[in-house]
Amino acid sequence: MNVVAGPCSFESKEQTFEVISFLNKLGIKDIRGGINKYRSDKNTYQGNSAVLGWIKEAKRIYDFKYYAEVFDIMDVINFDDVVDVYQVGSRNMYNTTLLKNININRKPVILKRHYCASLQELVKHAEYLDGCEVTLCLRGKQSLFPQEQRFCHDFADIDILKKMTNLPIMYDVSHSSCWSYRVKNAIKGAMVYEPNSIMIELHPDPPNALSDPDQQLNFDEFKSIYREILSE
Numbered sequence: 001m002n003v004v005a006g007p008c009s010f011e012s013k014e015q016t017f018e019v020i021s022f023l024n025k026l027g028i029k030d031i032r033g034g035i036n037k038y039r040s041d042k043n044t045y046q047g048n049s050a051v052l053g054w055i056k057e058a059k060r061i062y063d064f065k066y067y068a069e070v071f072d073i074m075d076v077i078n079f080d081d082v083v084d085v086y087q088v089g090s091r092n093m094y095n096t097t098l099l100k101n102i103n104i105n106r107k108p109v110i111l112k113r114h115y116c117a118s119l120q121e122l123v124k125h126a127e128y129l130d131g132c133e134v135t136l137c138l139r140g141k142q143s144l145f146p147q148e149q150r151f152c153h154d155f156a157d158i159d160i161l162k163k164m165t166n167l168p169i170m171y172d173v174s175h176s177s178c179w180s181y182r183v184k185n186a187i188k189g190a191m192v193y194e195p196n197s198i199m200i201e202l203h204p205d206p207p208n209a210l211s212d213p214d215q216q217l218n219f220d221e222f223k224s225i226y227r228e229i230l231s232e
């Protein structure tokens with residue numbers, strides 16, 4: 001299975017190198033990790049532009065593609081020499097100004113489904129990404145019972161989406177699972193629907209992660225799940 005893995009956010013130089021060397025040992029060459037972060041609470045971690053320098057240094061040692069979210073066209077320009085694949089996050093799926101202009105650098109784009117968007121809206125918004133190599137990413141949709149789970153799994157939408165489009169489909173098992181203990185079964189469930197790739201968040205010390213601490217796998221959990229169900 002094609003796997004894109006990495007922390008929710010790159011947080012420090014030490015954490016950046018720890019994650020990248022860990023994934024490199026497993027042979028994973030598609031690495032994600034946020035630079036700036038969208039947070040509902042403005043008093044929580046907002047990201048760190050120093051990530052760009054850390055990734056540049058890491059690329060001198062390790063061979064990998066770097067996936068990161070862009071919020072606007074300034075990010076597309078400023079991240080150009082470091083980011084290989086742009087991610088348009090759930091909250092920006094409807095941002096047609098960004099979608100129309102993102103292809104200035106001709107890089108592949110992961111378009112995440114807004115957590116309240118229909119599949120039709122996702123497919124229609126992907127049409128704005130004219131000229132880009134696009135992957136559609138399902139990442140869980142708004143739950144009817146947010147006090148119990150913020151998002152619920154939408155991997156069973158993959159077969160419907162496949163009837164609507166020929167674009168490759170990624171399933172983000174971390175945001176859709178909300179908690180790390182659910183990730184393994186989510187991967188198994190999603191794989192029944194044969195997505196083209198799976199996105200997974202991991203962190204050397206999830207309880208102390210600066211964003212999404214509940215859903216990120218630790219290294220031991222990631223390694224055992226990867227070896228058991230993902231590595232062939």
Ligand code: PEP
Pocket residue numbers: 008034088089090091112139175
């Ligand atoms: C992320 O990938 O870290 C993220 C914020 O995802 P989403 O836009 O799906 O919430």
Ligand code: MN
Pocket residue numbers: 008009175201211212
């Ligand atoms: Mn995250």
